[in-house]
Amino acid sequence: MVNNMKARKRPLWLTLLGLACLVGFGIGAYLALVASPPDVNQGYLIKIMYAHVSVAWICFAAVALSAIFGMLYLWRGRPQDDIRALANAEAALVFSFLTVTGGMIYSKPTLNTYWTWDAKLTLTALMVALIVGYFLVRALIDDPRRRARVSAVVMIVVLVSLPFNYLAAEWFRTLHPAKSLNLDGSGVTMDASMLRILLINIAVAGLIYLFFVSERIRIGRATVAKRQAREPVPVSTEVVRVG
């Protein structure tokens, strides 16, 4: 049972987190748009990279967390895990949309095309389609438990596609540039000043993601609490076979 009064009010820390996001975004944008040096190949178009790469990283993190909470729901069956999975899925949708549209805006002036169906971009399109599918599945199933279970499986499928998406630019011939920052510690092919600005923008995007998810969880809890107050006994429409 979710505490109704506790879930209804926005806590002070969440309001302060929202303000921190505003300040952080201002600092990140200033560093990217004013302080960043031009790139030797791309010139000032490198300023788009800070917006594109930061949201792409957070998109991957949101998908991973949504799938993890989905797995927890499948394991424990607690409604809170479904609320957390849904909040992360919404953030994944927002950040995946930003990743794709930002990538297209970055690609046109640098590579002279908005889109091409190579491995990296096709896997990204597939990821967005599956995230949209997650919400279609949720809209089509009335029973809350079945809805949570099926949508959790959809997000686990998205999670499985992530390593292929992340490594597609290394494995296949693709228009998407190879990584400049290798998470396995094998090296960074980026100027230190640019790397600092990129990491700050990733941290700011992470802060904004945290605010979005925390606020969405609060709203989800308030909605569930109201529903529980109206209908104290949850009713499942699933058919249970006995014997």
Place this chain on the structure above:
Amino acid sequence: MLDNLTTPQWVAFAWIELVVVYAGYLWYLNWRSRKAEEE
């Protein structure tokens, strides 16, 4: 129309799009919050 944008215009376009999407989702969250309170 977009083909003729200059470098600063492309950069501004990318960052404005980021702000618009963030603001749009924030608006949606506020709407959901109000709806949850009214229910």
